[in-house]
Amino acid sequence: MSTAAHDHHGPEKGLLRWVKTTNHKDIGSLYMWFAFAMLLVGGAFAMGIRAELLQPGLQLMDPQFFNQLTTMHGLIMVFGAIMPAFVGLGNWLIPMMVGAPDMALPRMNNWSFWILPFAGTILLSTFFMEGGAPAFGWTFYAPLSTTFAPDSTDFFIFAVHLLGFSSIMGAINIIATVLNMRAPEMKLMDMPLFVWTWLITSFLLIGAMPVLAGAVTMMLTDRNFGTAFFDATGGGDPVMFQHIFWFFGHPEVYIMILPAFGVVSHIIPTFARKPLFGYSSMVYASASIAFLSYIVWAHHMFLTGMPVAGELYFMYATMLIAVPTGVKVFNWVATMWKGSMTFEAPMLWALSFVFLFTIGGFSGLMLGIAPADIQYHDTYFVVAHFHYVLVTGALWSIIAATFYWLPKWTGKMYNEKLAKIHFWWAMISVNVLFFPQHFLGLAGMPRRIPDYALQFADFNWISSIGAFAFGASFILLTYVVIDCVRNGTPAPARPWDSAKGLEWTLGSPAEYHSFNTPPSRAVILEESQHS
Amino acid sequence: MAEIEKRKITKRFWITLVSAPILMLLFAVFVMPPIYEVLCDITGFNGTTGKVDTEQQYDDVDDERLVEVSFFASTMPGFPVQFGPKVTSMDVVPGKFYTTSYIAKNNTDKEVVGQAIPSVAPSDAALHFKKLECFCFDRQVFKPREEVEMTLRFVIEPEMDENIQDVSLSYNFFKLDS
Numbered sequence: 001m002s003t004a005a006h007d008h009h010g011p012e013k014g015l016l017r018w019v020k021t022t023n024h025k026d027i028g029s030l031y032m033w034f035a036f037a038m039l040l041v042g043g044a045f046a047m048g049i050r051a052e053l054l055q056p057g058l059q060l061m062d063p064q065f066f067n068q069l070t071t072m073h074g075l076i077m078v079f080g081a082i083m084p085a086f087v088g089l090g091n092w093l094i095p096m097m098v099g100a101p102d103m104a105l106p107r108m109n110n111w112s113f114w115i116l117p118f119a120g121t122i123l124l125s126t127f128f129m130e131g132g133a134p135a136f137g138w139t140f141y142a143p144l145s146t147t148f149a150p151d152s153t154d155f156f157i158f159a160v161h162l163l164g165f166s167s168i169m170g171a172i173n174i175i176a177t178v179l180n181m182r183a184p185e186m187k188l189m190d191m192p193l194f195v196w197t198w199l200i201t202s203f204l205l206i207g208a209m210p211v212l213a214g215a216v217t218m219m220l221t222d223r224n225f226g227t228a229f230f231d232a233t234g235g236g237d238p239v240m241f242q243h244i245f246w247f248f249g250h251p252e253v254y255i256m257i258l259p260a261f262g263v264v265s266h267i268i269p270t271f272a273r274k275p276l277f278g279y280s281s282m283v284y285a286s287a288s289i290a291f292l293s294y295i296v297w298a299h300h301m302f303l304t305g306m307p308v309a310g311e312l313y314f315m316y317a318t319m320l321i322a323v324p325t326g327v328k329v330f331n332w333v334a335t336m337w338k339g340s341m342t343f344e345a346p347m348l349w350a351l352s353f354v355f356l357f358t359i360g361g362f363s364g365l366m367l368g369i370a371p372a373d374i375q376y377h378d379t380y381f382v383v384a385h386f387h388y389v390l391v392t393g394a395l396w397s398i399i400a401a402t403f404y405w406l407p408k409w410t411g412k413m414y415n416e417k418l419a420k421i422h423f424w425w426a427m428i429s430v431n432v433l434f435f436p437q438h439f440l441g442l443a444g445m446p447r448r449i450p451d452y453a454l455q456f457a458d459f460n461w462i463s464s465i466g467a468f469a470f471g472a473s474f475i476l477l478t479y480v481v482i483d484c485v486r487n488g489t490p491a492p493a494r495p496w497d498s499a500k501g502l503e504w505t506l507g508s509p510a511e512y513h514s515f516n517t518p519p520s521r522a523v524i525l526e527e528s529q530h531s
Numbered sequence: 532m533a534e535i536e537k538r539k540i541t542k543r544f545w546i547t548l549v550s551a552p553i554l555m556l557l558f559a560v561f562v563m564p565p566i567y568e569v570l571c572d573i574t575g576f577n578g579t580t581g582k583v584d585t586e587q588q589y590d591d592v593d594d595e596r597l598v599e600v601s602f603f604a605s606t607m608p609g610f611p612v613q614f615g616p617k618v619t620s621m622d623v624v625p626g627k628f629y630t631t632s633y634i635a636k637n638n639t640d641k642e643v644v645g646q647a648i649p650s651v652a653p654s655d656a657a658l659h660f661k662k663l664e665c666f667c668f669d670r671q672v673f674k675p676r677e678e679v680e681m682t683l684r685f686v687i688e689p690e691m692d693e694n695i696q697d698v699s700l701s702y703n704f705f706k707l708d709s
Contacts, residue, residue: 168552175548210552214559229564232648233705240567244559307654 022106031088038080067135074138099183142230197262260397272339349400360388381441411509412488432466592626603701
């Protein structure tokens, strides 16, 4: 190490740098790579699931192992891939977007990342335990997860505790950063939408993750210490588990989509070469979605035998969410209206996000209709719905964000031609994969089954072929990203002509410590998303 | 390094940020379950049935009005007692008390202890389905190879919605340890 002044030192040398780092950019990269690794693991499970479903009958695995795969696929994708990827994006971008030198709590930031690999390892290690991994679905309904679960469930509970810990610390860190580290001249309504949506998401995390921790704690004591929260013999109620789970679970789905809304609100104005339409309505819409997400949970439970009044309330409250979501979609479309659009890779991902996420939103509205849900409940229609919002919604926005900010992160430009080939490959295959699942569900194919009636054979075959093609597309994605990091051509500080935001005023790659002096009011206004 | 003008991070802000998740956890474990129980009792949600202590007289009992009550029984997997209703259904007049019984037979050579959990559907009816006497109030001990008849005395309150003409009552037997 040189004798350079303390305030200008760069990263430490060697591998220990990554263990000890408190730098938001390092930790952001760690989060992103961890999420990517988990995406590949969860994707491998999905390949196993679709391989078994390629044809009717049991070919490759016994039903118990199939159930373990579906359970772990869901858990790994939700808690290991999507959520850490968004925390990674938040780490990388929020300090740069609010004109701060780093996150507010750098050491806690390090801790909240390094919990994750351990939690992931504990979760995955259950595959090698006696009785196998948890096989009760990612929703782990009692009593399947209490009375009838394998011993490895206690490891699953511990892993969920750790993951919850990590998320809550990440959320606290982001709230503290946004509220306290923001450039003094930046008002709340000057903040870019990615920062806004992440701030709102942080409040969702703080409200929802402890409830999940509470639910698994009650499971733990029911399993090992003789309590009966979810056991009817002791005066408990298994249906209460579903209430508590979905009180967490519904905000959770918005935790996974609100930052995506933020990402798309950055990319579309850049490539439409127009300011974002309706900045403040975007902020208020995000906040209303977050509020509504706490009061609609029982629409996941229409079949548990609810009073009609309850069904009506939860149905109408659910429909209400379509209003602020519609505002957002309208604003994105209005931003593009009469814009000078170009279609670089990030824009392609963002555009297809708007299109495909809206399909997922509409199937969600169908599911929210209480009488219709009697037919759709627990069928492949539900599977199609939440994959449209989580794969072509959340994951799409993460890939869009990766391409959009990759020049800023690495200082190099990715290969546009390969990125476009990858986009079309993924775009077509993902629809071949998930669209037929709507038909399967409407025809009555239940979810979470390794075998099915012959009438479902054709669509399952199509869906599986799409799945293999979509899975293979990630090989190309890996290549495009690594090729960019290694051989990309140097990127300018503002690689997209009309991109706005404080992060573009920094160099490419962004300096290890950014904004030692906070940006001035003039710069903040110049780079803001106001129209 | 240039001086960065920082917003002041107050102590109160920290306490709020850190205690919010902890309070939320405590809320989930210690407040949500009792609230849920109270809600079920008030609304009959989830088929929770009620209890009456005395054979009270109901006003305006309409002898012409009949409701069909169907009786169902099930046991949890691994519960070694045969269990079923003596009659599968009966027509009752809301406001009058009726007695029926369930029969259980222990098929093993060991003593079995169990608890029956009732559920009434539709849930609007559960509110007005009251039991004076029920084997589900207590744990049941089945001696080896014993067959027992367990009685149930109930009333449907006349306040129940006139549109409900069928009510089903089901019991699920759970095994208790020891």
